[in-house]
Amino acid sequence: MIGMISVHLQPVTFITGNYSNLLIHGGEPWSQLISIWQRWDAFFYEQIALHGYRPWDGTAAFYPLYPLLSRAASIVLAGHIVIAELAVSSAAFGVAMWLLYRLALLDVPPTAALLTVLLVTFFPTGFFLLAPYTESLFLLLTVAAFWFARIDRPWLAGLAAFGAGLTRLQGAILVLPLAFITFRRAEGRGRRPGLDLLAAVLPSLGLILFTAYLHAVVGVHTSSLGVQSMWGYRIVPPWQALGASAHYILHPTDPTQPPIEILNLVCLLGASVLGLLALWRLPLSYALYVWPSLLLLYTREMGYTPLMSVSRFTVVLFPCFIVLAALLARRPTLALSWLAVGILLQATLFEAWVHFVFVA
Numbered sequence: 605m606i607g608m609i610s611v612h613l614q615p616v617t618f619i620t621g622n623y624s625n626l627l628i629h630g631g632e633p634w635s636q637l638i639s640i641w642q643r644w645d646a647f648f649y650e651q652i653a654l655h656g657y658r659p660w661d662g663t664a665a666f667y668p669l670y671p672l673l674s675r676a677a678s679i680v681l682a683g684h685i686v687i688a689e690l691a692v693s694s695a696a697f698g699v700a701m702w703l704l705y706r707l708a709l710l711d712v713p714p715t716a717a718l719l720t721v722l723l724v725t726f727f728p729t730g731f732f733l734l735a736p737y738t739e740s741l742f743l744l745l746t747v748a749a750f751w752f753a754r755i756d757r758p759w760l761a762g763l764a765a766f767g768a769g770l771t772r773l774q775g776a777i778l779v780l781p782l783a784f785i786t787f788r789r790a791e792g793r794g795r796r797p798g799l800d801l802l803a804a805v806l807p808s809l810g811l812i813l814f815t816a817y818l819h820a821v822v823g824v825h826t827s828s829l830g831v832q833s834m835w836g837y838r839i840v841p842p843w844q845a846l847g848a849s850a851h852y853i854l855h856p857t858d859p860t861q862p863p864i865e866i867l868n869l870v871c872l873l874g875a876s877v878l879g880l881l882a883l884w885r886l887p888l889s890y891a892l893y894v895w896p897s898l899l900l901l902y903t904r905e906m907g908y909t910p911l912m913s914v915s916r917f918t919v920v921l922f923p924c925f926i927v928l929a930a931l932l933a934r935r936p937t938l939a940l941s942w943l944a945v946g947i948l949l950q951a952t953l954f955e956a957w958v959h960f961v962f963v964a
Contacts, residue, residue: 606951606954606955606958607637607640607641607954607955607958608636608637608640610955610958610959611636611640611958611959614959616958616959616960617959617960626642626647626650626651626654627639627642627647628642628686638686638687638690639686640958641686641689641690641734641735641736642686642736643735643957643958643960644960644962645666645737646689646735646736646737648662648663648665648666649666649670649671649674649689649736649737649738650671650685650686650689650736651663652666652668652671653671653672653674653675653678653685653688653689654675654685657818657821657822657824658822659822659823659824662831662834664818664822664824664831665831665832665834665835666738667738667770667771667772667773667775667814668770668814668817669738669741669767669770669771670689670692670737670738670741670771671689673692673741674688674689674692674736675688676688677689677691677692686736689736690734690736692741693733693734693735693736693737693739693740693741694734694740696740696741696743696744697733697734697740697743697744699744700733700740700743700744700747701721701724701725703744703747703748703751704720704721704724704743704747704922705717705718705720705721706751707747707750707751707754707922708720708721708926708929710754711885711886711887711926712926712929712930712933713933715933716926716929716930716932716933717926717929719929719932719933719939720922720925720926720928720929722943723925723928723929723932723942723943723946724743724919724922724925726943726946726947726950727919727925727946727950728867728915728946728949728950728953729915729916729919729950729953729963729964730919730946730950731950731953731954731957732916732919732964733919737916738771738772739916739919739920741771742768742771742772742774742775742920743919743920743922745764745765745767745768745771745775746764746765746768746775746778746893746920746922747922748760748761748764749761749762749764749765749768749778749782749807750781750889750890750893752764753781753782753785753786753889754785756789758782758785758786758789758800758803758804759800759803761782761785761803761804762782762802762803762804762805762806762807763803763806765778765779765782765806765807765810766806766807766809766810767810768807768810769806769807769808769809769810769811769814770810770813770814771810773811773829773900774897774900774917774920775807775810775811776807776808776810776811777807777893777896777897778807778893779804779805779807779808780892780893780896781889781890781892781893782803782804782807782889783801783804783805784888784889784892785804785889786800786801786803786804787801788889815827818831835906835907835908835912836905836906836907836908837904837905837906837907838904838905839903839904840903840904840905841903842902842903844905845902845903845904845905845910845911846869846902848905848910849865849868849869849909849910849911850869852865852909852910853865853866853869858908858909860956860961861908861909861962864909864915864962864963864964865909865910865911867915867949868909868911868912868913868914868915868964869911869914871914871915871918872898872901872902872911872914872918874918874924875894875898875918875921875924876898878923878924878925878927878928879891879894879895879898879921879923879924881927881931882894882923882924882926882927885927885930886923886926886927890923890926891923893921893923894921894923894924897917897921898921901914901917901918908962912962912964913964914964915963915964916964
């Protein structure tokens with residue numbers, strides 16, 4: 605509704621760029637309803653779903669499971685890739701929220717578990733969980749990996765994590781918490797991990813297979829990080845990334861971006877504080893997922909803004925939201941205020957995103 609109203613009040617100025625020719629044009633309501641979701645990375649996923657990978661066009665920076673599922677879903681949707689992508693994202697979001705609630709119940713009361721779901725849903729960049737992006741699918745597979753590991757289903761946990769490794773680079777991090785859970789369980793039973801340890805390394809297999817495919821079939825002869833160089837990606841010390849972000853906020857090159865960069869910086873620092881609290885309030889396996897994920901964000905600097913997309917990447921760090929929910933559940937007024945601010949920020953960011961402002 606926000607997107608449709610926004611494009612009618614202020615016509616969208618179409619940008620030209622990678623695969624912007626895929627943007628659906630037409631004045632009828634159904635085409636506008638779909639096309640407002642075709643922004644930025646969504647074009648790359650649509651291109652991959654339609655035509656696969658090419659070595660020179662930047663598609664190699666995007667992992668294959670989401671466009672593959674979208675292509676499969678399009679078979680029953682008359683070949684319409686964008687509708688299929690939205691269907692995949694929406695279905696993944698719904699299942700992820702249901703499973704996140706059940707997972708949170710293992711560590712916090714029902715009120716805090718429900719609040720966890722609301723905090724993720726109404727996070728300022730939460731609309732990406734419904735967009736043609738990988739956020740909802742990655743969140744679902746990550747939560748599923750922890751859920752199955754916690755209920756002693758190591759191979760199902762490994763398969764879910766394998767899917768996460770085929771969805772985003774960060775999926776490979778799941779090797780650490782799954783291996784930790786496997787060792788702790790074996791230790792508690794007084795035996796060795798055995799074959800269950802093989803399930804814990806499946807996330808890295810997703811990364812290895814995709815990298816091998818890019819090298820052997822597509823012809824991309826660089827690392828997973830190297831293919832992101834077209835967005836100005838480079839590895840830097842954490843203090844340099846933080847310093848560059850602060851400098852950009854004070855001296856921006858794009859007048860529309862300082863508020864977004866402030867949000868990126870706040871999300872990174874806020875997730876770090878919650879990650880520290882998770883060390884005391886949640887099982888250690890959660891910290892083994894959160895902190896390597898944060899380390900990747902602390903040691904990267906991008907070309908558009910230094911902390912580009914951090915506010916989007918933190919929305920999948922669900923242990924941080926469980927901790928935050930546990931803190932806010934005892935303070936209903938503060939919790940409601942937090943959610944209200946999140947909803948307003950999300951509506952504002954989505955309205956800007958619809959008009960091709962890069963928000964994450």
